[in-house]
Amino acid sequence: xxxxSRIETMPLAQLRELQSKRLKSMLRRLYDQVPFxxxxxxxxxxxxxxxxxxxxxxKLPFTTKEDLRKNYPFGLLAESMDQIRRIHASSGTTxxxxxxxxxxxxxxxxxxVVARSLYAGGARPGMKLHNAYGYGLFxxxxxxxxxxxxxxxxVIPVSGGMTDRQLMILKDFEPEVICCTPSYxxxxxxxxxxxxxxxxxxxxxYAILGAEPWTETIRIQVEHGLQVKASNxxxxxxxxxxxxxxxxxxxxxxxxYVWEDHFFPEIVDRDTGKPLPYGEEGVLVFTTLTKEAxxxxxxxxNDICSLRYDPNGKRTHIKMGSIKxxxxxxxxxxxxxxxxxQVEEIIKEFDLLVPNYQLIVSREGNLDKVLVxxxxxxxxxxxxxxxxxRLKEKIRSTIGLNMDISLExxxxxxxxxxxxxxRVIDTRR
Ligand code: DLL
Numbered sequence: 001x002x003x004x005s006r007i008e009t010m011p012l013a014q015l016r017e018l019q020s021k022r023l024k025s026m027l028r029r030l031y032d033q034v035p036f037x038x039x040x041x042x043x044x045x046x047x048x049x050x051x052x053x054x055x056x057x058x059k060l061p062f063t064t065k066e067d068l069r070k071n072y073p074f075g076l077l078a079e080s081m082d083q084i085r086r087i088h089a090s091s092g093t094t095x096x097x098x099x100x101x102x103x104x105x106x107x108x109x110x111x112x113v114v115a116r117s118l119y120a121g122g123a124r125p126g127m128k129l130h131n132a133y134g135y136g137l138f139x140x141x142x143x144x145x146x147x148x149x150x151x152x153x154x155v156i157p158v159s160g161g162m163t164d165r166q167l168m169i170l171k172d173f174e175p176e177v178i179c180c181t182p183s184y185x186x187x188x189x190x191x192x193x194x195x196x197x198x199x200x201x202x203x204x205x206y207a208i209l210g211a212e213p214w215t216e217t218i219r220i221q222v223e224h225g226l227q228v229k230a231s232n233x234x235x236x237x238x239x240x241x242x243x244x245x246x247x248x249x250x251x252x253x254x255x256x257y258v259w260e261d262h263f264f265p266e267i268v269d270r271d272t273g274k275p276l277p278y279g280e281e282g283v284l285v286f287t288t289l290t291k292e293a294x295x296x297x298x299x300x301x302n303d304i305c306s307l308r309y310d311p312n313g314k315r316t317h318i319k320m321g322s323i324k325x326x327x328x329x330x331x332x333x334x335x336x337x338x339x340x341x342q343v344e345e346i347i348k349e350f351d352l353l354v355p356n357y358q359l360i361v362s363r364e365g366n367l368d369k370v371l372v373x374x375x376x377x378x379x380x381x382x383x384x385x386x387x388x389x390r391l392k393e394k395i396r397s398t399i400g401l402n403m404d405i406s407l408e409x410x411x412x413x414x415x416x417x418x419x420x421x422x423r424v425i426d427t428r429r
C-alpha cells in the first residue's frame with residue numbers, strides 16, 4: 001500500500017516531533033553556513049535557539065525568489081562546492097534562472113520522495129516508466145528518473161517532444177506508467193485519436209502529471225484518451241523538484257499528500273503574510289527540513305492553494321488542493337484580479353468547446369483588453385457566432401469582465417511539446 005509505510009502513516013504527534021527536531025538543526029545550519037540567513041536573522045533580532053519547535057515557525061522570516069536572484073548563482077549554498085553533486089535551474093519569467101544545488105544526501109531524499117510519489121500514483125517495482133518530462137536543467141526529467149530507479153522500475157528516458165517517437169515507444173516498449181505535463185498528455189491523447197491508435201492497445205495504466213496547473217476536465221480527457229488513471233504530482237526546483245506532493249490514485253480529487261517529514265507547508269495571506277487556517281486559500285510556503293546543500297526557510301512559492309488533513313486518507317500527511325494559479329502571474333485586468341484557470345472553468349462548461357485556449361492580454365490606450373482564443377470541438381464550426389457570444393456573456397456575468405472571443409478550429413492552438421504550456425500571453429509588459 002505504501003512505499004514507506006512507517007513515514008507515510010506516522011501519527012501526527014510523532015511527525016510534529018520529527019519536524020521540530022529537523023527544523024532546529026536546519027536553522028543552526030542556515031545561521032552558521034549561509035551569510036544571507038545570518039544577516040537576515042540578525043536584522044530580525046532572532047537566533048536559532050529562539051525557535052523551540054515547529055509551532056514557532058511563523059516567527060521566522062520568509063525567503064523569496066528575489067532573494068535567490070540576488071544571490072545568483074550559488075550565494076545560498078550551505079555546503080562547499082566539492083560536496084555538491086548536482087545543479088538544476090528553472091527559467092524565471094525575467095532575467096536569470098533560479099539555481100539550486102544538491103549534495104549526495106539531498107539526491108537520496110529526492111529519490112525517496114519521488115519513489116513515494118510514483119508508488120502513490122500507481123507505479124510498482126518491475127513496471128516500466130515512460131518519462132516524458134524534459135531532461136536537463138529542469139528538475140522533471142532527472143528527478144522522476146532517480147525516484148523511479150529507486151522504486152525498482154525500468155526507466156525509459158524519452159524526455160519531451162518528438163511526438164511520433166513517443167507514440168512508437170508507447171506502443172512498442174509497453175510501459176505501464178507515463179509521466180509528463182498534463183498538457184502533453186492531452187497532446188498524446190489527441191495524436192492517438194488522429195492516427196487511429198486505440199489507447200486500449202497500449203499497456204499504459206497510470207499517468208503521473210504535473211509541473212503546471214490542470215483541472216478535472218483535463219483529467220477526464222487524458223484518462224479517456226489514453227485509457228489511464230491520472231494523478232497529480234507537484235513540486236518546485238527551489239524545494240527539491242517533483243515529489244513535494246503527490247495525489248494517491250485511489251483518492252483522486254481529494255488533494256495531494258505533501259511529504260511533510262521533508263517539506264513543511266504553510267498557507268499564508270498573500271497581502272499580510274499571516275498564517276491562514278486549514279481549508280483557506282492563500283500562498284503556499286515551504287520550509288525544507290532535511291535539505292543540506294540549499295535549505296530554504298519559509299519559501300514563498302507564489303502558488304495559490306489550500307491545505308487540509310483528510311481523516312479518510314490512507315496517509316497521515318497533510319493534503320494540498322490543486323493550484324489555483326500563481327500569485328505573481330495573477331492578471332489584473334481593469335482592476336479585476338484574474339487567474340486564467342477561472343476562464344478555463346467557464347470554457348469547460350461548454351460542450352462545443354475544448355479546453356485548449358490562450359489568453360492574449362494587451363493594452364489599448366489605458367484600457368486592458370483580453371482576447372480569448374479557444375478551440376471548438378472536432379467538427380464544430382469555428383464561425384459559430386452565437387457560441388462565441390454565449391461564452392462572452394458567461395465570462396462577463398461570472399468574472400465581471402468583457403473579453404473578446406476568437407473561436408478557433410480544433411487543433412489550431414499550439415499543443416504542448418512536452419514543456420510547460422503558456423496559456424497567457426501578456427503583451428502589456
Ligand atoms: O515544475 C517541478 C516538477 C516537475 C513538478 C515535474 C512536477 C512534475 P519548476 O520548474 O521549478 O519545478 O516549477 C515549479 O510549477 O511553483 C508551480 O507553479 C508549478 N507546478 C508544478 N507542479 C504543479 C502541479 C517543477 N502539479 C512551479 N500543479 C510551481 C500546478 C504546478 N502547478
